[in-house]
Amino acid sequence: MTSFDPLRDLHPPRLPVSFASFGWAEALVAFGLGLLLALLLFELVRPAFVRRTGFDLEAELARLAGLPPAERMLGQLRLLRRFDAPLPEESRAHLYRAGEAPPDLAPAVRAAARRGRHA
Numbered sequence: 001m002t003s004f005d006p007l008r009d010l011h012p013p014r015l016p017v018s019f020a021s022f023g024w025a026e027a028l029v030a031f032g033l034g035l036l037l038a039l040l041l042f043e044l045v046r047p048a049f050v051r052r053t054g055f056d057l058e059a060e061l062a063r064l065a066g067l068p069p070a071e072r073m074l075g076q077l078r079l080l081r082r083f084d085a086p087l088p089e090e091s092r093a094h095l096y097r098a099g100e101a102p103p104d105l106a107p108a109v110r111a112a113a114r115r116g117r118h119a
Contacts, residue, residue, distance in 0.1 A: 057079075057109070057110070057113050060075075060079065061076075061079075061106050061109065061110075063075075064076060064079075064106075065106075069101045069102050070102060072102070072104075073102040073103075073105060076104075076105035076106060076108075076109055077105065079105075079109045079112075080105065080108060080109055080112060083109065083112035083113055083115070084112075085108065085109075085111075085112030085115070087105075087108075088105070088108050090103070091103050091105060091108070
């Protein structure tokens with residue numbers, strides 16, 4: 001009875017022995033490729049584990065209240081944009097009037113935040 005050994009029946013490699021063997025240079029290349037793959041995987045998974053700080057709307061509105069009127073309105077407009085809310089029609093006319101104090105948009109920002117459309 002003969003034993004079946006498929007590896008014995010294979011032809012020898014047709015490459016030079018230095019190419020067919022696994023040496024320290026190949027091990028370093030495999031290690032480097034493993035590091036690159038691990039780095040890529042880390043970069044893909046990292047956003048899922050980043051802790052996002054909470055956004056305190058009232059603290060931001062209180063901070064804006066202490067600013068000059070033009071800067072306050074600009075900050076409130078940015079908050080409206082963050083909540084994807086349009087500028088109220090009664091405030092739109094104040095954007096182009098010189099010399100008048102701009103209106104306080106805090107109520108419109110709070111209403112937009114209650115609708116829950118913030119990013």
